[in-house]
Amino acid sequence: MKKMFLTAGLLASVAAAQTTPAPAPAPIQLAPTTTVQHATLSLAAANRIAMLAVGNCAAQGYNVTATVVDRMGVTLSVARAENAGPHTVDASLRKAYTSASARNLTSAMAAGLAANPTLADIPGFLILAGGVPVRVNNAVVGAVGVGGAPSGLVDEKCATDAIRTVLGQ
Structure with a gap:
């Protein structure tokens, strides 16, 4: 008899719990x-920077x-300069992407690669000189990547000079 009473009481508790609505979440x-x-960088500024960077390198005899x-x-x-190699398109994109993502010069990243070699494992990154962040009021608003000169530092200078010309920095 005691067993039946406990079972009936347990069933009543379960039934009550099932019919009581749960409180609404906060x-x-x-x-x-x-x-x-x-x-962010405007399309007009981006177009001018890209053309100037190619022009800066062309003035030195490099197709980038x-x-x-x-x-x-x-x-x-x-x-893209008419005679730039096909590999320069991907290289310039990856340098720009790396610079924008890291908010840093890719030449600085390349210099520190020995201390942090896993940077080279990040998909899409290209840790070679030639990627330059574009800053306005110290905030990164974009980046430029140049590829095709015989040195990444030449690529970087072409980009840096283009940014200075367009933004007056």
Whole structure:
């Protein structure tokens, strides 16, 4: 008899629990600002930088490709000298992407590669000189990658001079 009473009581508790609605979850509290805004390089500026970088290298006798990406590493503009090698397109993109992602000169990254060799394992990264971040008010708004000169430092100078000309830095 005791067994039956306990079982009936247990069943009544389970039935009550199943019919009692669960309390509503508390609403998610969002921070006062739910979006962020970032400055990014304009297409017009990207086109000018790409063309100037190719022109800067052409003035030295080098056929290069310059790729300009936005702050997230997405391509905005590509300029390729008519006689630039086919490999320069990918190299310039990867240098620009690397520079935008790391917010650093790829030459500086290459110099520190021995201390941090896993950087070379990041998909899409190319740790060779020639990638330059574009900064406005100290914020990275894009990056330029140049490929095709006999030295990555020449690539870097062509990009740096183009950025200075366009942004007046």
